[in-house]
Amino acid sequence: MTHPMGTPFHLSSWLRIIYETYSFEPGLLVYTNESDEIAGLFPYFVIKGLFSRPRIVSVPFSDYSFPLTMGDDVENKILNYLVEQNTSSFIEIRGPVRDNSKYKRHNIYQGFNLELDPEPSKVYKNFDKRTIVRCIKKAEKEGVKIIEDNSPEGVDNFYRLNKLTRKKHGVPCQSRKFFEKITEHMVSKGLAFILLAKFDSDVIAASMFFKFNKTIYYKYNASDPAYLSSKTPNHLLIWHLIEKSCLQGFDTIDLGRTAKDNHGLTRYKNMWGAKPYELPYYYYPVAKGASSQDENGISYKIMTGIWKHLPDIIVDRVGPVLMKQLA
Structure with missing residues (x-):
């Protein structure tokens, strides 16, 4: 069906x-x-x-x-x-x-869709110039490069950065097995792919995307906090995705779920020209x-506050167990 x-x-x-x-x-x-x-x-x-x-x-x-x-x-x-x-x-x-x-x-949630065009420059002109365009140009000037890497090494780099990012936000990380299964059942079938942002020989940001029909789904993003402000890799990575998706004939990029009270992330997605929809x-x-x-909420803030300060050995062992319970 x-x-x-x-x-x-x-x-x-x-x-x-x-x-x-x-x-x-x-x-x-x-x-x-x-x-x-x-x-x-x-x-x-x-x-x-x-x-x-x-x-x-x-x-x-x-x-x-x-x-x-x-x-x-x-x-x-x-x-x-x-x-x-x-x-x-x-x-x-x-x-x-x-x-x-x-x-x-x-x-309590909303989603965001970014409409694409066969000509990427038409999407680019809707970006916020003071933030989005400036950060894209900064990353380019700093020498950040974007590559697609769906190999085991690409998965390793993504998973390493995903653990860093999740801990920074105070939330548990999926198990390594989960992402290996995505590689096995979706990446291998052309239903998902990984983009990496590299500076010199270091991978400093990574994202995993799903694709289905004419839509790209922005599922996971991860980055090294040490490079976020100095190299702004995520902005260049997203622009690379947009350009690539436009030229490949996709209609939309779904930027994913956002809590309505998360005003910072909402503003960030708006600055790309994305439009909200009820979820x-x-x-x-x-x-x-x-x-x-x-x-x-208080319980959410307490949990994330504690998680940020736990030793990595506990985060690595307990995180996947918690994810199973919180699914």
Whole structure:
């Protein structure tokens, strides 16, 4: 079943990555019409907590994943069936879905799309000149180079920087196995790729992108804090991505999920010319779980504050375990 709303987070490759890394119980609801044709699909995972009842999430580690259906009535039937058969502590659907009276809408996130053009200069002219354009030119002047590297060495460089970046922000990092599985099931199939920013012989920034249909998905970004202000590598890396995507015929770059109260990141994405879109999540019976937490909340700030100061040996061992619980 092909669907115009399909994303890489609906692909069997992505679902396999999650299953093979974390062993969550996978589920797939399939709705067929009177002609025995598939009219709806809904992938999800059942996640068992250490001290809580299982919960249903569609889909862990994804900005969004939702039922793909042919018609509003089919979507409602799938959502209602999930509630009727539910034995979990709660259900989390990473929207958008059409409002359903049984589910609680939680509206703390937004996404950002950057529209592309066959001529990259037309996208470039919409960049904020005082910040974005200046930083691109600075990185070029400093001699930063952007390369694509999907080799094991490229994955090593990305993972090293990803651990640095996640700790800087006070949040746990995915396991090495998770990114190895992305390489195995998506990079190898042309569904994902890695860009590196190099200064001399050092890799100082790295990003991983997914691609599906005519859209590039900016999934993970990482960088060395020691070079961020002096070399501004991320700006040049993103500009390289935009230029490359325009010339390859892509229509859009999805810059990913952002909490609405994260004003700094919101402003940053706006400065590239990206436009926000609503990204509500839906819960039954009430909003629960890590994705429902306000980033300005006290518990979130305490957790991130502690994590920033933990020894690396603890972060490396505990991080992947926490990610499994917070999925």
